[in-house]
Amino acid sequence: MTPDLFESVAPPLPGEAAAEPLAEGAVVLRGFALPAEAALLDGLQRVVAQAPLRRMVTPGGFTMSVAMTNCGALGWVSDRRGYRYAPRDPGSALPWPAMPQAFARLAVAAAARAGFPGFAPDACLVNRYEPGARLTLHQDRNERDFGAPIVSVSLGLPAVFLFGGRERSERPRRIPLAHGDVVVWGGPARLRHHGVMPVKSGDHPLLGGCRVNLTFRRAA
DNA sequence: AAGTACCC
DNA sequence: ACAG
Numbered sequence: 001m002t003p004d005l006f007e008s009v010a011p012p013l014p015g016e017a018a019a020e021p022l023a024e025g026a027v028v029l030r031g032f033a034l035p036a037e038a039a040l041l042d043g044l045q046r047v048v049a050q051a052p053l054r055r056m057v058t059p060g061g062f063t064m065s066v067a068m069t070n071c072g073a074l075g076w077v078s079d080r081r082g083y084r085y086a087p088r089d090p091g092s093a094l095p096w097p098a099m100p101q102a103f104a105r106l107a108v109a110a111a112a113r114a115g116f117p118g119f120a121p122d123a124c125l126v127n128r129y130e131p132g133a134r135l136t137l138h139q140d141r142n143e144r145d146f147g148a149p150i151v152s153v154s155l156g157l158p159a160v161f162l163f164g165g166r167e168r169s170e171r172p173r174r175i176p177l178a179h180g181d182v183v184v185w186g187g188p189a190r191l192r193h194h195g196v197m198p199v200k201s202g203d204h205p206l207l208g209g210c211r212v213n214l215t216f217r218r219a220a
Numbered sequence: 221a222a223g224t225a226c227c228c
Numbered sequence: 229a230c231a232g
Contacts, residue, residue, distance in 0.1 A: 058222065060221075138223095195222080
């Protein structure tokens with residue numbers, strides 16, 4: 001039996017989901033996070049207990065619809081002064097919670113599976129989308145260098161991910177994402193615009209009426 | 221512009 | 229469409 005034929009018949013092993021190409025340097029790993037589901041939810045609970053979710057304000061003075069917190073050495077924050085990475089939670093002046101081991105392990109494994117070995121994330125942004133919450137098309141460009149990929153883990157309610165181009169004017173692709181899906185983009189795709197359509201109301205067995213996204217980056 | 225407003 |  002050839003390796004090709006075997007792969008086509010065998011069920012995917014845990015953590016070895018098929019890589020669905022999105023663009024050069026970008027893939028969707030369907031269900032990749034499912035084997036770590038319980039550990040991820042446990043880590044999420046601990047992070048949110050220590051650094052509460054809050055809706056940040058953009059430089060333009062608007063309150064974001066997505067509630068955010070962070071874990072790891074650095075956290076992404078926004079206020080009237082701008083977007084940046086900070087070592088402490090502005091709400092408590094305490095360092096962000098440590099990145100749970102299950103988070104880091106999953107992010108590193110997903111990056112490697114997507115063709116980015118050696119990913120060493122120092123920042124994990126936790127985004128909570130209640131019904132109607134969205135992110136307009138944007139680029140991740142507050143990191144010091146763009147050599148490392150972005151790893152995005154979807155949990156809870158489904159959502160439509162927008163994946164655009166380097167130019168904001170390029171019409172984005174619409175990618176449905178479900179609980180457990182992981183999107184990775186880097187290399188030539190690192191600076192592509194992306195966003196999330198308004199999340200529809202629903203009820204997820206584990207997360208209830210919300211979507212949670214974990215975004216892993218190398219910020220410094 | 222990680223946002224909202226307004227027009228069709 | 230719109231500005232910082």
